[in-house]
Amino acid sequence: MKTSTRILGATLILAATAAIAAENPAVVARQDAMKTIGMSTKVLGDMAKGETAFDAAAAQAAATAMAEQAAMVPALFEPEEDDPDSEAKPEIWANWDDFTAKAADLEAAAASAAGSITTAEDIGAAMQAIGPTCMACHRTYRE
Ligand code: HEC
Numbered sequence: 001m002k003t004s005t006r007i008l009g010a011t012l013i014l015a016a017t018a019a020i021a022a023e024n025p026a027v028v029a030r031q032d033a034m035k036t037i038g039m040s041t042k043v044l045g046d047m048a049k050g051e052t053a054f055d056a057a058a059a060q061a062a063a064t065a066m067a068e069q070a071a072m073v074p075a076l077f078e079p080e081e082d083d084p085d086s087e088a089k090p091e092i093w094a095n096w097d098d099f100t101a102k103a104a105d106l107e108a109a110a111a112s113a114a115g116s117i118t119t120a121e122d123i124g125a126a127m128q129a130i131g132p133t134c135m136a137c138h139r140t141y142r143e
Pocket of ligand 1: 086106
């Protein structure tokens with residue numbers, strides 16, 4: 001196969017992979033929770049970067065939504081379900097107490113942000129408290 005054909009083939013495979021969505025409803029539900037958490041993070045991140053105007057009510061609502069979804073993580077992940085589209089690692093169920101503790105860390109950081117964001121300056125501190133909790137869990141438990 002010529003290099004150009006190989007690259008095209010690889011690109012097509014990548015595009016196809018990205019287009020596949022999870023079909024297992026339990027996996028869809030936990031991914032939806034993470035999507036909501038991701039969108040809430042973006043709301044706060046865009047305000048932190050000045051890409052959207054500071055809006056205390058919107059920031060508090062985003063942080064509240066994040067805390068609510070984080071609180072549902074244990075229930076959503078408890079069934080050890082898999083799907084070709086899932087990025088969840090089996091270590092989740094082997095280290096369940098640690099995994100749920102990391103979800104609780106996010107919940108606490110988000111709940112604290114929801115109660116403390118009143119000025120634009122508060123967003124940066126909230127992001128600094130929330131961001132590491134995402135990383136701590138993804139590093140170990142997400143592909
Ligand atoms: C307690 C662990 C944990 C925490 C905390 C956590 N995540 Fe996740 N996240 C996961 C796991 C596991 C997956 C993969 C789920 C799957 O594909 O089945 C995931 C997937 C995602 C996805 C992809 C969802 C999709 O479309 O499939 C996004 C976006 C995401 N997380 C954002 C975040 C952000 C932003 C934070 C912090 C504000 C965060 N997560 C905190 C465990 C966590």
